[in-house]
Amino acid sequence: MPAPRLRSRSLRKVFRKVPGGRVSLHHKKKRPKTAKCGNCGASLKGVPRAFPFRMRSMAKTKKRPERPYGGVLCSRCMRQAIIDKTRQ
Amino acid sequence: MIEIGRLCVKIAGRDAGKKCIIIDILDDKYVLIDGETRRRKVNILHVEPLNQKIEIKKNASHDEVSKALDELGIKALHTKPKQKTAKPLKKRKTPEQLRVRKEEKRKLRNIFKPKKKEEKIEPKEATLEQKAGLDEDKKEEKTEKKAAKPKEKKITPKKKE
Known part of the structure; x- marks a missing residue:
């Protein structure tokens, strides 16, 4: 039976194969995924990797870059999108 | 272009x-721009040229640029210049002011200082016998003994004349 503090679902469970050959259960801290570009899937810079409850307390300028499509597209994709729009 | x-x-x-x-x-890398954007120096890789061209003189002022853009139906950015405020001059404090400040600081310092504890003579803890009231009986016995002692006077033999 795991320790009572590990019996909560606030920690994620990871099965690890230990050197002795048996499989043991490790408890790891949960962490959100990095924000991804909507077009190419590259990880976005300037977007913090934080849970929504922490993001809520942050300033708007700290949550995404201050440019059009900031926090949605990466800078390269945003640039290409604007160029495509102007050349139409 | x-x-x-x-x-x-x-x-x-x-x-x-x-x-x-x-x-x-x-130069071959940088240009100066103005319009909807801020008036600034930019890399030519950061601007995408369009087909249109406006006749404007070199290093034109912001008003001239905004007028030229109005004809095209583009509104130029207008920023209010920051109002310059004079820096307050630093004044030296007179010796009297310094003395007053020093006294105030000393007062504040004394607030947080722990006060000296007055030495209190704590009464001795009552023994179990005292609590039980047995001590009083002992005292009585002692007083009785004391009272009995003075009665026993040494009888000295009188000297014969």
Whole structure:
């Protein structure tokens, strides 16, 4: 039976194969995924990797870059999108 | 395509997607722009030139640029210049003021200082016998003994004359 503090679902469970050959259960801290570009899937810079409850307390300028499509597209994709729009 | 008066779209930074005019060509890399964007020096890789061109003189002022853009139906950015405020001059404090400040600080310091504890003579803890009241009986016995002692006077033999 795991320790009572590990019996909560606030920690994620990871099965690890230990050197002795048996499989043991490790408890790891949960962490959100990095924000991804909507077009190419590259990880976005300037977007913090934080849970929504922490993001809520942050300033708007700290949550995404201050440019059009900031926090949605990466800078390269945003640039290409604007160029495509102007050349139409 | 990069020439003075060329209408462009900024494609990088916080002004991305906004239209501007090239006012000056600084070198083979940088140009000066003005319009919907802030008036600033930019890399030519960060602007996308459009087909339109406006006749404007080199290093034109912001008002001239805004007038030229109005004809095209583009509103130029207007920023209010910061009001300059004079820095307050530092004044030396007179010796009296310094003395007053020192006294105030001393007072504050004394507030947080722990007060000296007054030495209190604590009464001795009552023994179990005292609590039980047995001590009083003992005292009585002692007093009785004391009272009995003075009665026993030594009888000294009188000297014969």
